[in-house]
Amino acid sequence: MNDEELKEFGWYKNAPKQGFNSRKAKASTYKSLKKNAQKDVGINAQHIKGSNSWAISGKHTKSRKAILANDPHLSNGIPSFWHASKIEYEDGTYVVGSATPGIPAHGSFSTDKISVGITTVHVDNSDIYEEEIRGDSYLFKGKLLPLETREEVIKIKGKQPIKYQVKSTHHGPLLDDYALALSNLRTSLPPELPKGNFSLAWIGLDPHEDTSFHTFLNILKANDVFEITELLVGVKRKETKTKKEDIIVPKGFTQNIMYADHKGNIGYTMSGSLVKRKNRGFGTHISKGSTGENEWIGTIPPNQRPYIINPKKGYLVAANGPTSSLNINSQAVTYMGLQPRATRIDQLVSELVQKKSGKITANDMMEVMKDTKDIVAEKNVKYLIKMSEKYIKTLKDKSLEHKIVLEIIKKLKTWQGNFGVDSVEPSYYAVWTRRVMKNFLPEEMIIDETFKIDILNKANSRLTLFRDILNNSTKEEKYCTRYENKTVSSCGELFYLSLRDTAKEFTQKGKLREIQWGQIHRAMYSYGPFSKSEMLQKLGFGTRYTSVGGSEDTVHVHCFDLSDPFFNSGRSANSKLVVDHGEGTYLSIDTGISENIFSGHNFDLNERHTNTDLILMKSLKEVMASADKEADIKINA
Structure with a gap:
């Protein structure tokens, strides 16, 4: 959200200007970069997964209904991370979109009335604390406090269950060596396993039950953008009929939520709880747990998280960058450095609005998805x-x-x-x-x-x-x-x-x-364990490759790793969704609908997906009518 949007919706507060001494900056740049490179404690940065989303108001579209687009970016693989599905109910309502196998919910989807897209918002909702452990106690503010102990029972089919003892400070559970190894923490260069006792504080470990799943079940029943907004930020709006008891705000699920409806409305907010720290600058490094100086002091109330409904410009864009400028009247500002994809999408959509306002279609959104300008x-x-x-x-x-x-x-x-x-x-x-x-x-x-x-x-x-x-x-x-x-x-x-x-x-x-x-930049799709078999590789069941355009900073994302001798892409948009509430829902996933390596449907969608040739998700009645028509043609022939 830029300053104009913050002012438009009452979220603006002029942030104090920070002075910039160019001479001092020039002299200290090398020193500070060297210090950061050699910092004792840090996080080993990897490719950060992200996504694109945008929505266009009905006042700019040909159908006069809102259009939403979303393409989550995750690691490539076979089977796909996503499963495309459409669920129809007896009363004629439906939900269509991409779901994660095993989870009874869609990540990005549409119903007959609303559509929702998600992108990662990189909030700092966790901290690592170095603890001083003494026997069954830990030191905090000069006092020894008892460690909390609980037993986790891990059931294994055909074997005796494993009983695992978890010890926690008030910050969170103590991490064992295996957890530390997986965490990519490094306390020295070259990296080695940190020495000491470390606990994890994470908003998702809040003792109160997380309600994210309940929220999204309620969103499926929402009638418009206004009802979605009150479900996400907990503010009851006069124009809706939502029952107060149904407003259950998500806590642990922190995402940018883009949404639209069949009435032409569009909206954006950020879901999940945001941590407030006593020292705001200590969220990116390991903190001393014994001093009490680096404690959390609560969370930002949901109604202080900024949201936008129907901005004057008639469109919204979110792609993993800052949630807003620094001129915001709450602490709900997150930052992820560069946001070239969001900037480029904004350019393209702004041009569309100027040239084709009142004529924009779902096909125009697919063209934006194809863009390969970095x-x-x-x-x-x-x-x-x-x-x-x-x-x-x-x-x-x-x-x-x-x-x-x-x-x-x-x-x-x-x-x-x-x-x-x-x-x-x-x-x-x-x-x-x-x-x-x-x-x-x-x-x-x-x-x-x-x-x-x-x-x-x-x-x-x-x-x-x-x-x-x-x-x-x-x-x-x-x-x-x-x-x-x-x-x-x-x-x-x-x-x-x-x-x-x-x-x-x-x-x-x-x-x-x-x-x-x-010729040198290919999307790489691994079959997991099957890709390690030379025999299956020779039979054509190994890693699949597809020639692709794009880079990590293009709308049409296909990251490449320069530390690899080749320029293979291991991450891209695994699902693509475009919803025109007056035209229909278009969807694709990157590989195929089947997880069976011998099935002809485990990679057959890849070419269409790569070319952003999305599939119109028809109703069951339409599919059956089409099948009957084809059968009649064959009989008459």
Whole structure:
């Protein structure tokens, strides 16, 4: 939510401005980056899973009904994480969407009256505390308090149940070595198992029963956007008929919730409880549990979480970025760094509203889903070229390799960040970026291989970070000191040498090869344990690959890991949903409807899904009528 939207809905409060001393920032940038790289305690960052969602008011659509779009991004695999389904009831109502097998609820869905999409909101609702344990007690504010002990019984088919004793402080359960190993905590570089006693505080461990599931069951019965809003934020609205006892606000389920209805209304809010801390800056590091200085002091009341219904501009976008600007009159602000996908979706939808207001359809939403423009890469490549050309001016090189470098630069100068499957420029950019990021930081910062892989995992966004650092730093030479064990004088030289080696990879018989992005960038779908069998792999039941466009920062998401020798994508939009309340619900999942490796339906939806050719989810009556019609045609033939 920007400042205009906050003002429109009464959530605006001017935040105090923080001063910026450019000279001090320039001097301290290198020091602080080095400190962060070598920090004693931190979280080993991985690719963060996310999603896209947006909704368009009925005043802009052809059907005059609202349209909602949602595509959750999770790890690829066979079978798919999602199961597409439509459930019809005797009274004519229905729910259609993507559900997780084993859970009796849909993640993103529509009914005959409303539609809902979700995206991850990266709230900090958990903390790790280092505890001082003494026997069956723990130290807190100078006093020894008894550990709470309970027994968990784990039943195993055909075997005796395992009895597991869980000990807890008032913060939460103590973590054993196995839990610590899975948590990706690291207290040193290279990473090793933390030494000490650690407890986990998490909002989902609240002793009061979490009510998220009840809330979403009630949402299925909602008639419009207003009823959904009161179910999520606990505020009874005059225009609804919801019973007060049915307003059960979710606690542990923290998500961005985008919703729309058959009356043309759209809305957005964030679900779940948000932690309030005594010290707001201590949520990202391990806290001392014995001092009492880093305690939680409660949660933000649901009615203080911002929500929007029918903004003036007529559309809403949410894609894992900040929930709002800092100018908000509550502490309900979450932040996840860059939000290029949300920015790009906003651009595309805004253009649609300007050009086609009153004529927008579900098909237009599918076109937005297909978009492969990376606005981060578009800026990064200009910066790389600018710095490289600065160094090139000092050269008098007439070699073939140098000519190929200039040819690549010429192509990338006109590139607008399009990661289309048939484009060649992203191939040059990806290889160049990998070489740059492998050599960008000085040796003293690359403490271990894990940290290097961490940089490569998020190279595109991290290059943006370093680009901003260098633009505000007078100490460029400190960042760019070597290239493949060779001393360099500037970042421009490092970038040029990286591109020169990139050119070698694309040179064949003295000419620049044009390798399309889809030739080296493939979505990878593993069959789990079956992919580890060489025999099944030879029989065609192993890992499947599909040539794809996109990057981690495009609307059409297909992440690639630069620490991998190949540019395979292990995460993408596994489900795609577009709901036009006047036209119908369109849906697809990334693999197939069957989990059976011998079934012809366990990967048959992949091509349509990749091309965003979504399936109109017809009613049972429509399906039967269509089947009868086909049968009549065959008989008459």
